[in-house]
Amino acid sequence: EIVLTQSPGTLSLSPGERATLSCRASQSVSNNYLAWYQQKPGQAPRLLIYGASSRATEDRFSGSGSGTDFTLTISRLEPEDFAVYYCQQFGTSPYTFGQGTKLEIK
């Protein structure tokens, strides 16, 4: 099983700042099939990034990385971006999630 470790656990920033979230895999993710999701309280997750770097949402969100190290960057934080972010790998079953990074307002 591929274990995904996200860091930091909590990130405190202000609107307008840049956010950098990390997701590290215990082994290489096949074909870089790594997705990022945003989840707000009481809501289902929302797909942000797929294939490690392809965007499914607003262009202030970007993904990068390959193999075992992946990054989600939010270029300029908007008030609605404060939420929990998860990575998930689809390279090998079981299709595990990271434990999440909570992005909170400073």
Added chain:
Amino acid sequence: QVQLVESGGGVVQPGRSLRLSCAASGFTFTLSNYGMHWVRQAPGKGLEWVTVISYDGNTKYYADSVKGRFTISRDTSKGMLYLQMNSLRAEDTAVYYCGRYDASVQGMDVWGQGTTVTVSS
């Protein structure tokens, strides 16, 4: 519009069974692009992947935590996805989401609103 709607959650005693349903609409359920997943979230916890079924129902994978107890299935004629949960345990208590995996997107791009399962005596 493209939509997934879960149902079937509730309160159940340990050791009992429950079947969750997920109704798909607004897209061609049988397209080879679309696998269907169940993901759960225990109260105050992160997301946990549970199981997946291929577009044709021929391939299924399970998390170790549910293997041998849960069974995923789909009825393509009805556009329905199911999760049969047997031998339920307290640790199965969670919100259960169904999600569509689009192979051309390589991610779960459509999610239901979730249905809550509580396992308690």
